[in-house]
Every structure is written in C-alpha cells, then in structure tokens.
Amino acid sequence: MKYYLPKNFMLGASAAAWQTEGWTGKKPGQDSLLDAAYKYSPERWHEGYGPAVATDFYNRYKEDCALMKALGIKAYRTSIDWSRFIQNYETGEVNEEAAQFYSKVVDELIKNGVEPIICLEHWELPNYLYEKYGGWNSKQVVECYVKYAAAAFKLLGDRVRYWFTFNEPIVFPLLGIMEGVWYPYKADTREAMQWNYHKVLATAKAVKLYHEQDYGYKQGGKIGIILNSAVVYPRSQSADDLQAAKMCDLFENRIYADPCINGEFPAEYFALLEQHGCMIDVEAAELAIIKANPVDVLGFNYYTPKRVKARTAAWNPAVKFNPRYYYDDYELQGRKMNPSRGWEIYAKGLYDYAMVLKNEYNNIPWIVTENGMGVAEENRYKDTAGVIQDDYRINYVADHLRWLWKAVEEGSNCFGHLMWNFTDNVSPYNAFKNRYGYVEIELENNRNRRIKKSGYWFQKMVSDGCFDF
Numbered sequence: 001m002k003y004y005l006p007k008n009f010m011l012g013a014s015a016a017a018w019q020t021e022g023w024t025g026k027k028p029g030q031d032s033l034l035d036a037a038y039k040y041s042p043e044r045w046h047e048g049y050g051p052a053v054a055t056d057f058y059n060r061y062k063e064d065c066a067l068m069k070a071l072g073i074k075a076y077r078t079s080i081d082w083s084r085f086i087q088n089y090e091t092g093e094v095n096e097e098a099a100q101f102y103s104k105v106v107d108e109l110i111k112n113g114v115e116p117i118i119c120l121e122h123w124e125l126p127n128y129l130y131e132k133y134g135g136w137n138s139k140q141v142v143e144c145y146v147k148y149a150a151a152a153f154k155l156l157g158d159r160v161r162y163w164f165t166f167n168e169p170i171v172f173p174l175l176g177i178m179e180g181v182w183y184p185y186k187a188d189t190r191e192a193m194q195w196n197y198h199k200v201l202a203t204a205k206a207v208k209l210y211h212e213q214d215y216g217y218k219q220g221g222k223i224g225i226i227l228n229s230a231v232v233y234p235r236s237q238s239a240d241d242l243q244a245a246k247m248c249d250l251f252e253n254r255i256y257a258d259p260c261i262n263g264e265f266p267a268e269y270f271a272l273l274e275q276h277g278c279m280i281d282v283e284a285a286e287l288a289i290i291k292a293n294p295v296d297v298l299g300f301n302y303y304t305p306k307r308v309k310a311r312t313a314a315w316n317p318a319v320k321f322n323p324r325y326y327y328d329d330y331e332l333q334g335r336k337m338n339p340s341r342g343w344e345i346y347a348k349g350l351y352d353y354a355m356v357l358k359n360e361y362n363n364i365p366w367i368v369t370e371n372g373m374g375v376a377e378e379n380r381y382k383d384t385a386g387v388i389q390d391d392y393r394i395n396y397v398a399d400h401l402r403w404l405w406k407a408v409e410e411g412s413n414c415f416g417h418l419m420w421n422f423t424d425n426v427s428p429y430n431a432f433k434n435r436y437g438y439v440e441i442e443l444e445n446n447r448n449r450r451i452k453k454s455g456y457w458f459q460k461m462v463s464d465g466c467f468d469f
C-alpha cells in the first residue's frame with residue numbers, strides 16, 4: 001500500500017552535540033557530565049569509544065551538511081554543548097570560538113536547505129556546575145542555565161526557528177541520580193526529583209525569556225521541550241495493573257508533560273513525595289512561573305512502549321523510596337523485539353501517544369524528535385559493494401511513519417519526524433555498539449561516511465512524497 005507524506009510535514013534527523021562533535025576546541029575545565037563520565041571510567045564504554053572523537057562532526061560538519069542535502073533531509077536537530085559554548089558558567093560569558101562554530105553550523109545547514117532545530121541541553125550540563133553546586137539539585141544552576149539560554153537565543157535566534165530546552169530531561173536524574181547506573185552513580189530519589197523539578201522550572205524560565213526578550217530582531221520561532229514520555233499499557237485490566245500503569249505514567253510522563261504543557265503538576269505528585277519522605281524544595285512563586293509559561297511545541301522521542309504490571313513483592317520500607325515500588329515494567333516475552341537494544345518494537349505506540357496529546361494536552365503542536373533502531377554488528381549486512389542492507393530499519397521507519405500519518409489524518413497536530421539518527425553516533429556507554437544512522441560511520445576507515453540502504457530509501461521517499469509498505 002502507498003502512504004503519502006502529509007502537507008507541510010518535516011522529515012529529517014536528530015543528533016546531539018556531545019554524541020557527534022568530539023573534543024576538538026574544548027578547553028580544560030569544559031567537560032560536560034558525559035565527558036566527565038567518560039573520563040571517569042572509559043573502560044565502561046563499548047570498545048573504549050566515547051565523546052572524545054565521536055563522529056568528529058566538529059571538523060566534518062560541512063561534509064555532513066552536504067550529505068544531508070543529498071539525502072533530502074529537511075530538518076536537523078542537534079544540541080549546543082553548554083559546557084563548550086559558555087566560558088564562564090556563572091556569568092554566561094560566551095566562548096567566542098565555540099560561538100563561531102555553532103553559528104557556522106547553523107549557516108551551513110540553512111545553506112543546504114536544512115532547517116536547524118536546536119536543543120539547549122542534551123545532558124551537556126557542565127561538570128563544573130555539578131561539582132560546585134550539585135548540578136540540577138541547585139537553584140543556582142537554574143539561573144546559570146537561563147543566562148546560557150539568553151546567550152544562545154542572542155547568537156542564533158535570528159536563524160533558528162525551533163528551540164528545545166532539554167532532551168529527555170528525566171534520563172539523567174533517573175539513571176545517574178536515582179538508580180546509580182550512570183555517572184555520578186548516586187541513589188537518591190529526593191535529589192532526582194529535585195533535578196526533575198528544576199528542569200521544569202528552567203524550561204518555564206527559558207520559555208518566558210524567549211517570548212519576551214528583544215535582541216534587536218524578532219525571535220519569531222517556537223520553543224518547547226523534548227520528552228521521552230512513557231507510552232504505558234497495563235499488562236491486564238486488573239485493578240492492580242491499572243493502578244501500576246497509572247503510577248508509571250505519573251512518574252515517567254506526567255511530572256514533565258503536565259507542568260510543561262498544561263502548566264500544573266499532577267495533584268497527587270507532591271503528596272506522594274511527602275508521603276514517602278522525599279518532598280522537594282518548591283516555591284509558590286516558581287509554580288506561578290511554570291503556570292504562566294507553557295511550551296509552544298513538544299518534541300517526543302519514541303522507541304518502545306512500557307508494559308506495566310503491579311509488583312508482586314511487597315515494598316521494604318527500610319529501603320529508600322523508588323517510584324518503581326509502584327510498578328514493574330520488565331519481562332517482555334512474546335513481544336516483537338529489537339534484540340540489540342532489548343527494546344520492544346511497537347509502532348502503534350506513536351499513534352496512541354498522538355491521541356493522548358490530542359485529547360489530554362490541548363492538541364499541542366508536536367514533532368517526533370527521535371525514533372529509530374539501534375542494531376549491533378551491522379557490518380554483517382554489507383553487500384558486495386559495502387552498503388549496509390538495513391531492511392529492518394526501513395521497515396521500522398515505514399511502520400512508524402504510517403501510524404504517525406494516520407494520527408495526522410485523525411487531527412493530531414504532529415508536524416514532523418526526525419530519525420535517530422543521521423549518521424551513527426556515540427551512545428552513553430554503548431558508544432558505537434548499536435548503530436542508528438541512515439549513514440554509516442566506518443570506524444575502521446577514518447570515520448568515512450557511507451549511506452546505508454535506508455538512507456537511499458529515505459531519499460526516494462522524500463523525492464516521491466510517498467512510500468510503499
């Protein structure tokens with residue numbers, strides 16, 4: 001069957017500064033959290049690869065922009081590396097060399113017909129701010145972020161029309177602060193919730209600034225946040241599983257989506273934190289700022305749904321509270337899986353969340369800011385000419401696009417799809433293990449870029465305005 005591209009629908013790809021740029025030009029003391037994570041334990045990173053070189057985008061961005069044009073990519077989302085861009089994290093003074101780099105990247109994208117989409121933090125919190133203030137645990141860091149955001153709007157606001165405050169803001173607090181599996185390896189639920197709250201507050205402050213600030217030219221664009229909201233399905237219709245799904249939705253979706261889009265935290269959230277002895281520092285004046293400054297757009301990253309059931313074992317009150325006390329989302333037997341990543345593949349999840357946005361979030365304009373399939377050892381799929389025959393990726397994208405476009409037909413306000421990602425890049429700890437790109441990075445061949453079969457498929461889809469599936 002043929003599927004036609006909806007009108008004014010943006011097709012492109014996503015990446016992040018720290019996952020592509022490499023450390024060229026970075027000065028001592030300019031580490032981001034992920035840079036610090038790599039320096040702290042490089043042996044934990046697959047085959048020792050990490051952000052140090054990544055895809056070398058810093059030196060090769062012109063080549064990459066030309067390749068985007070050749071593939072028909074119409075929008076490219078990346079981030080600014082806060083730790084690189086700002087010279088003095090407390091005053092917001094800009095590092096001129098870095099500013100020039102980001103300005104040139106934006107110009108190069110535009111020159112190649114690619115809409116630049118900029119995210120202000122894809123986990124590139126300066127490690128300095130973590131060490132000095134405790135990172136997002138501190139209100140001081142919210143203020144540093146606002147100064148950074150102002151500098152970024154000032155530099156690029158005349159050319160960038162789509163801004164995002166954070167990428168998947170929940171991930172670092174969850175994995176680094178609450179569950180202790182990522183650097184800085186903490187296990188403190190209260191602190192993780194404080195990080196989450198301050199990122200919501202920082203978002204509202206950046207939105208306000210973006211809407212109000214006058215830099216001598218009109219900003220005229222839109223600003224939002226990128227969430228990896230949990231798309232939650234209860235395992236059964238039992239009262240316990242339904243309640244478990246509700247709690248998962250609350251802690252992995254609504255603690256961001258509700259305040260950022262609708263202006264208010266879910267009523268039960270603070271009560272639950274109170275009940276479990278981990279209430280955070282919240283001020284009435286801050287809640288008023290959040291209420292008054294909802295985002296214009298939402299970015300949604302979607303890879304996999306959550307199948308949730310109630311826990312069978314009782315919670316041990318002697319152990320620190322963790323929201324997972326309320327739900328269990330593992331055990332995925334019998335589902336269609338991506339074995340490399342261990343994630344279920346369920347394209348309809350995109351449609352289902354589109355309907356949630358339509359019905360519960362005022363049909364906010366939104367864009368898929370990540371969606372894709374990370375596959376290990378893709379070399380085994382090379383044909384004799386050396387082109388990776390990634391039919392699995394083509395099927396993955398096609399299936400997700402058709403569900404997405406069905407949602408658009410039914411009134412969802414989705415205006416685009418950005419694939420994760422354009423070229424293969426570095427993942428946290430997995431580094432280059434699972435490859436996601438339309439374009440291969442040939443590590444063994446000087447990081448040569450080579451278009452995969454999916455890249456050619458994408459190119460054809462863009463020029464035909466449709467695909468068969």
Ligand code: BGP
Binds near residue numbers: 167168228370420427
């Ligand atoms: C998202 C992140 C990306 C990217 C992607 C793939 O959560 O925003 O930065 O890495 O997931 O996941 P992974 O790299 O862990 O395989």
